[in-house]
Amino acid sequence: MNETKYQLAVLPGDGIGQEVVTEALRVLDIASNKFGFGLEYTQFDWGSDYYFKNNRMMPDDGLEILQPFDAIFLGAVGHPKIQDHITLNGLLLPIRRQFDQFVCLRPSVLFEGVSSPLKNLGVNEIDLVVIRENTEGEYANVGGFQYKGFPDEIAIQTAVFTRKGTERVIEYAFKLAMDRGRKLTSITKSNAQGYSMVLWDEVFEYVSSRFPKVETESLLIDAACMDFIRRPAEFDVVVASNLFGDILTDIAAMITGGLGLASSGNIAFDQSNPSMFEPTHGSAPDIAGENKANPVAQILTGAMMLSHLGGVQATNAAMSIRNAVKETLKSGKYLTADLGGNRSTKECTDAIISNL
Numbered sequence: 027m028n029e030t031k032y033q034l035a036v037l038p039g040d041g042i043g044q045e046v047v048t049e050a051l052r053v054l055d056i057a058s059n060k061f062g063f064g065l066e067y068t069q070f071d072w073g074s075d076y077y078f079k080n081n082r083m084m085p086d087d088g089l090e091i092l093q094p095f096d097a098i099f100l101g102a103v104g105h106p107k108i109q110d111h112i113t114l115n116g117l118l119l120p121i122r123r124q125f126d127q128f129v130c131l132r133p134s135v136l137f138e139g140v141s142s143p144l145k146n147l148g149v150n151e152i153d154l155v156v157i158r159e160n161t162e163g164e165y166a167n168v169g170g171f172q173y174k175g176f177p178d179e180i181a182i183q184t185a186v187f188t189r190k191g192t193e194r195v196i197e198y199a200f201k202l203a204m205d206r207g208r209k210l211t212s213i214t215k216s217n218a219q220g221y222s223m224v225l226w227d228e229v230f231e232y233v234s235s236r237f238p239k240v241e242t243e244s245l246l247i248d249a250a251c252m253d254f255i256r257r258p259a260e261f262d263v264v265v266a267s268n269l270f271g272d273i274l275t276d277i278a279a280m281i282t283g284g285l286g287l288a289s290s291g292n293i294a295f296d297q298s299n300p301s302m303f304e305p306t307h308g309s310a311p312d313i314a315g316e317n318k319a320n321p322v323a324q325i326l327t328g329a330m331m332l333s334h335l336g337g338v339q340a341t342n343a344a345m346s347i348r349n350a351v352k353e354t355l356k357s358g359k360y361l362t363a364d365l366g367g368n369r370s371t372k373e374c375t376d377a378i379i380s381n382l
Contacts, residue, residue: 031064035095039073041309042319043101049321049375057343074105083116100304125299127292130158134278139355154261157199158271165268187222192229199265200237213266286320289327303331317370320362350381
């Protein structure tokens with residue numbers, strides 16, 4: 027019998043990224059063997075160490091190298107001696123833009139056994155997903171400096187909103203809402219941003235006419251930040267621009283246990299391009315190499331990647347990994363320090379594997 031095999035580009039990156047990726051690959055290997063499909067990894071040492079040696083985050087032909095892979099599995103990127111805009115524009119953003127990864131998919135669930143800083147919340151009472159536009163918006167690299175270094179220095183940063191880019195991410199969110207609770211919230215700021223967010227609102231209203239079964243609401247970003255705190259259980263699917271989605275997903279992560287549980291996927295519009303999967307957390311250089319990092323976000327990110335790859339085998343493996351994570355968190359015995367426990371990265375992974 028021919029075994030289905032997926033080719034994965036693995037970029038462990040920096041700091042704890044290298045540790046949690048190693049643990050997540052252990053889980054993926056066991057899950058794939060259990061459900062009868064293959065995962066073949068090609069690892070790349072791109073990131074901050076590569077930058078120190080080559081003055082760039084990846085080689086000139088890095089994007090061409092990544093093109094043939096079925097998916098990209100990324101750890102974390104960042105180093106205290108390199109400014110964030112260098113790491114972002116040298117690796118992550120070029121990948122997202124080259125492969126037109128138009129959706130940043132970020133779920134947040136309050137699992138049993140995990141404490142929220144919010145009180146009076148029941149198990150799974152928070153179960154939402156933010157669809158963040160990922161290729162344009164406020165993070166478009168458009169702008170520049172004038173009179174650099176002089177007292178009258180000017181910096182101009184331009185947000186770019188296109189009807190095409192706005193419509194396709196909102197349509198993706200509506201389709202996801204149809205598969206979930208049939209409720210979608212749009213995040214805007216059209217009372218202050220009279221062009222970009224007015225276009226966003228108009229497109230949201232236009233697309234909503236094609237999905238009459240989906241309940242909709244529109245919230246200003248400041249109100250949405252407040253409501254993620256005071257009524258998080260009422261949210262299901264949320265769609266937002268690049269900047270607003272970035273802000274809201276950090277809030278969502280913190281009210282569901284922290285960034286150590288927050289998975290993320292950068293989904294390509296064209297399936298012939300690889301999508302990229304990475305946890306939301308950073309490289310955490312303060313604990314790198316100490317076997318203290320929480321591997322759950324990276325492991326759940328691996329499950330998300332399997333779901334995206336599709337097929338019955340990979341889908342069942344993804345579900346099995348999620349269930350194993352839930353059982354591990356529920357027991358409360360193998361939690362890392364960020365969740366109030368004292369277990370190591372490896373011990374937490376071992377428990378997940380045992381439940382798997």
